[in-house]
Amino acid sequence: MEYGVVGPDNKLICSTEIDLPGPRLPHDSWITENYTILHDLPMFWDPELLKQGKKKMIFDQSMKTRFGVIPRYGSGKDVVWFECDPTYILHTVNAWEDGDEIVAYAYKQLSPVPDIPKGTPSVKVQNYFLSFKHMEPRLAEYRLNLKTGKASERFVDDANAEMPAINYRYLGIKNRYSYNTFAAEVPLFLMSGIQKFDYQELKEVDRYDLPDGKYMGQPVFAPRVGSQGEDDGYLIAYVGNLEQTEVWVWRGQSIGKGPIARVQLPLVVPAGSHAYWGSGEDIRAARARRNAATA
Secondary structure (H helix, E strand, O other): OEEEOOOOOOEEOOOOOOOOOOOOOOOOOOOOEEEEEEOOOEEOOHHHOOOOOOOOOEEEEOEEEEEEEEOOOHHHOOOOEEEOOOOEEEEEEEEEEOOOOEEEEEEEEEOOOOOOOOOOOOOOOOOHHHHHHHHHHEEEEEEOOOOOOOOOEOOOOOOOEEEEEOOHOOOOOOEEEEEEEEEEEOOOOOOOEEEEOOOOOOEEEEEEEOOOOOOOOEEEEEEEEOOOOOOOEEEEEEEEEOOEEEEEEEEEEHHHHOOOOOOOOOOOOOOOOOOOOOHHHHHHHHHOOOOOOHO
16 A cells, blocks of 8 residues: 655655555545544455456455554554454544544445345446445444554434545544435435434434435535534535435524425436535635746
């Protein structure tokens, strides 16, 4: 694995190689104020079939899930590994430092390589390895103690959900809320509603279920100009079906009341799309820095 950090000027600050026991397929990671937490997960292409030019996903439950904690600008020799139960993680929520511990939240899958139900279309048509309905992700808490080297884990919610969003001003520091999306009952990469989850109370505190026949992708959080709190802003998501797409906007403090705006788009946005929010002020500042650097 190669790990590196890119600075605000778009230049590589550091880069290092990290030894792994074999080729892996990590999809996400965590960051805190001082560390990055990398994933070494026991789901990967069958190495023997790869030698034959073939691909088959395997989940080796005899292997541990490993999380590698590296100082932000560290090298491969600085990584400290923590072992947890075997699983696969597509998306993380957030992580922060709490004394000697790193507290991290992510969606841990109960069935990383699910059995394909009989009588359903081929995986060549519908990829069940990208179906939250069948992978059964659940919100989990991991605690990695940098002093003792011990790791602990637990589930904190039983909703079949994924595709979380947070106020990214809190990325890497302690936050209170995330907006997680419920997996739709159809076996595709589709979501059917939003759960507002409180990490202080460790429970769902609000939710919005989409009308039948409507699906959404990952929402993003846009802080209100002059916002006074973490959830003082707007949640934005693509919502629609195979024939049309709208952009829906909810108030972050009261998603259960439904969207405050719906905007019809002139084209269809593919389901499952990731998205990100950047303020115009930040984008203009980044463009100015880029132009100054290339002038």
